[in-house]
Amino acid sequence: MILIPAHGISRWSMSTRAEPGCEPRFLADRMLGRLARWLRIMGFDAAYASDVHDSEIAARAEKESRVLLTRDRELSMRRNISAIYVESDILEEQLADVLAHFGLKAHAEPVRCTECNGILTAVSAAEASAVLCYEIVSRFQLFYRCSACHKIYWRGSHWLRINDTVDRVNSLLASREHHPKSGRNGKVDEPGN
Numbered sequence: 001m002i003l004i005p006a007h008g009i010s011r012w013s014m015s016t017r018a019e020p021g022c023e024p025r026f027l028a029d030r031m032l033g034r035l036a037r038w039l040r041i042m043g044f045d046a047a048y049a050s051d052v053h054d055s056e057i058a059a060r061a062e063k064e065s066r067v068l069l070t071r072d073r074e075l076s077m078r079r080n081i082s083a084i085y086v087e088s089d090i091l092e093e094q095l096a097d098v099l100a101h102f103g104l105k106a107h108a109e110p111v112r113c114t115e116c117n118g119i120l121t122a123v124s125a126a127e128a129s130a131v132l133c134y135e136i137v138s139r140f141q142l143f144y145r146c147s148a149c150h151k152i153y154w155r156g157s158h159w160l161r162i163n164d165t166v167d168r169v170n171s172l173l174a175s176r177e178h179h180p181k182s183g184r185n186g187k188v189d190e191p192g193n
């Protein structure tokens, strides 16, 4: 279980998040499951296409108006879809490539289930106690449950490591602002290109 914050939630400021209703939605290909999970940690709607053919992935991205994230350059150049060709193997660089395209900064937010992309809703400790042991329920005040797979989340020791990754991604983004021609691997193909 991946642990995420259960209290002290800070919303994205307008300077770090797209306008409500205009946030990008993503579809990660089979090679980018980890990237999809991290985009969910950052509050994005990030679906994952595990075992489907390229044509099905492209069709889903178009149908659901999702930005396709792929390590397949040829797939990224398909017509009628928006796609980001993810070249780097390094998670932080991948995240920076995606966020930079939309002018966003990294920020963890308990909105999406990291496992299935379902919406998280707050639940009480009493509700969480139905599935969690007393030791955990007694140490934390707020919990979240996935509306799809019903997994329970709370802020635990993983949170510090999540914040470390968030900080590294924002440092990368800041360095690129100062040196815009260095370290950019992401390539975005707009529909019709």
Ligand SMILES: [Zn+2]
Pocket (backbone or CB within 6 Å): 113, 114, 115, 116, 117, 118, 146, 147, 148, 149, 150, 151
């Ligand atoms: Zn879930």
